[in-house]
Amino acid sequence: MNRCRRFLNNVVAIAANGFREGVRDRILYVFFLFALAVIASAKLIGWVSVGEDIKVVRDIGLASMGLFGVMISIFVGASLVHREIERHTIYTVIARPVGRGEFILGRYLGLLGLVCSVTAAMGLFFTVYQAVLVWSGAAGLSDVEGGAVPFPLVRAQILIIFQFVVLVALAVFFSSTTTPVLSAVFTFLAYVLGHMAGWIYRFSDMVLDKRSVTVFDRAVSLFLKVLYYLVPNLETFDIKLRAVHNLDISNFEFACVLLYGVAYSAAVLLAAYLVLRRRQL
Amino acid sequence: MPPGQAIQTVGLRVEYKVGLFKKRRVGLEALDLAVQEGEIFGYLGPNGAGKTTTIKCLVGVIEPAAGAAMIFGRDARTPDARSAVGYSPENPYFYEYLTGTELLDFYGRLSGLSRAERIRRGAEALDKVGLSRAADVRLGLYSKGMRQRLGLAQAVIHRPRLVILDEPMSGLDPVGRSDVREFIRDLRRSGSTIFFSTHILSDVEAICDHVGVLHEGRLIARGELSSIVSPEIVRTTVVAADVPDDALAWLGGEAVHRDGVQVTFHIEGEADAAQAFKTVSDAGGRILSFVAQKEDLESAFMRLTGLKPSGASSSPVHMAEEIS
Structure with missing residues (x-):
């Protein structure tokens, strides 16, 4: 088996094994069913806001998909590599002709595949649910949209999934370096800060926007700038508000966001590989 | 590396960083070891001597601070070298959500076996270690002894030239230990080289061609059993x-x-x-x-390591366990 084929074979085998691990974990079904229940109950909340039913349903639906995907990424991802090291299951894998980079990439793709599958299943349920609401006239917007799910909404769902591309990479990185609890905390922190990226950048400028700037101000500004470039800019993946109001983004912007997600994840996975390569197991 | 050598280590040194201040602790010191192709090599030493550390170096799990480990003439850190190795760790712990068949399929795939080969050899390996009836049972329900047997099965599914077993008899009852001995003899008959660590001396006496005695990270004796044990x-x-x-x-x-x-x-x-x-x-x-x-191996082991038994009435097997 040549090197390239072996690389692909190993990555796919480890990813498939990781995917199976997630599928056989009962906690996944708890998350999944709870998410479906939240999406289905959105209509009840929609009744409170007169004439805005479908917007509320979409808002809650998209938010649920994002939130439950994030929870699965953090809870499952936080112990992904650490548990393999702690339980020594990694020994029998590394002792095969498997590189540590293949191991990291396989574990990453396994969890990503799981999160994407769950999110896609939620998205399917969400789409069918909307269609039923529109078809039955319960949403009251069938005349405007002709019963079809708007394209910006599809793009919003794709970007929610791409947000997980980044988040799962961060979870894998942190689980390669620290304990599951700390890993979960750091990943959650990265998620929160990632959604505040624009604010962090603006605040770093605001700190210097006064008459007498001290050394401390400069240090804080520099720290915030570094933080801005380190954390993933998850705001760029969040077009829920625009999608709910049927406002699309350009193809170029959409492609740039996807590319940014892939590049950021690749850099984080490379860092995870370098950490694992140096680590004495 | 001379032809016919399955394992060779030259000046192997392993260091661990322990504690808050990352204090260095030597796990192995200047280890020179050679194992000929086709033999059963017993690697002896009390707990903490460095047996598992040596094995981890050989299978690429840890990297030495100095020196080199070679498998059939190839650097042990490379995937090519590891493709010729089957390894079962001490107290093997596997993915609990998989069944025995699924686990062997996973490892077979990582070893580059085709789907048909994985199915056939997986069933063969399970049969060989007496786990055919538990093939579709999830590993979370396996006993320690069953996991130990499964560890052996996964180590040989790709028919490796070199099989490295870390404490393969640990935790097994007398029947299980006897089965493992026979399993190791079978492997040798099929042309494999076997390197196994243990502190149960009677097992070494029963099946090994050559032994190495490790103590506090240093190889203090090696050779044929007759050269380790005094003829007087x-x-x-x-x-x-x-x-x-x-x-x-x-x-x-x-x-x-x-x-x-x-x-x-x-x-x-x-x-x-x-x-x-x-x-x-x-x-x-x-x-x-x-x-x-x-002199028996147990006495030779005590003489070489300078260890003393804690009770005079111990049988050889118990004595070995007491050492640990």
Whole structure:
């Protein structure tokens, strides 16, 4: 088996094994069913806001998909590599002709595949649910949209999934370096800060926007700038508000966001590989 | 690396960083080891001696601080070298959500086997270790002994030229240990080289061609069993009858066990044994039994490591466990 084929074979085998691990974990079904229940109950909340039913349903639906995907990424991802090291299951894998980079990439793709599958299943349920609401006239917007799910909404769902591309990479990185609890905390922190990226950048400028700037101000500004470039800019993946109001983004912007997600994840996975390569197991 | 060597380490040194201040601790020091192709090599040492550390170096789990480890002439850190190795860790722990069949399929795939080969060899391997009936049971329900057997099965599914087993008999009952011994002999018959670590000395005596003794990270002895164990007679047990009291006094009171007219006594050293034989015969006594004992591996191990047993009444197996 040549090197390239072996690389692909190993990555796919480890990813498939990781995917199976997630599928056989009962906690996944708890998350999944709870998410479906939240999406289905959105209509009840929609009744409170007169004439805005479908917007509320979409808002809650998209938010649920994002939130439950994030929870699965953090809870499952936080112990992904650490548990393999702690339980020594990694020994029998590394002792095969498997590189540590293949191991990291396989574990990453396994969890990503799981999160994407769950999110896609939620998205399917969400789409069918909307269609039923529109078809039955319960949403009251069938005349405007002709019963079809708007394209910006599809793009919003794709970007929610791409947000997980980044988040799962961060979870894998942190689980390669620290304990599951700390890993979960750091990943959650990265998620929160990632959604505040624009604010962090603006605040770093605001700190210097006064008459007498001290050394401390400069240090804080520099720290915030570094933080801005380190954390993933998850705001760029969040077009829920625009999608709910049927406002699309350009193809170029959409492609740039996807590319940014892939590049950021690749850099984080490379860092995870370098950490694992140096680590004495 | 000379031809025919399955394992060679040269000046292997492993360091661990422990504690808050990352203090360095030496796990292995200047280890020079050679294992010939086709032999069963027993790697002996008390717990903490560095056996598992050596094995981790050989299978690429840890990297040495200095020196080199080679598998069939290839750097052990490379995937190419590891493709010729089957490895079962100490107290193997596998993915609990998989069944025995699924686990072997996973490892077979990582070893580059085709789907058809994985199915066939997986079933063969499970049968070989006596786990056919548990093939579709999730590993979370396996006992320790079953996991140990599964560890052996996954180590050999790709028919490796070199099989490295870390404490393969640990935690097994006598029947299980006997099965593992036979499993190792079978592997050798099929052409594999076996390198296994243990602190159960009777297992080494039963199946190994060569042994290495490791103590505190250093290899203190290696070679054939006969070269490790002293050939000199260390003790002779004599059973005699009708021995007069004055002759018995010469033989040493404390060593004597009397049962009617029959006495049993132990004599240390080869020269004294010959003298005792002559004394009993000259005094008119009858020699019923005269058994000369050479040093056994356990005594050699104690002598080499400087360790002492904690109880005099221990059997060889228990003694080995007490060392740990």
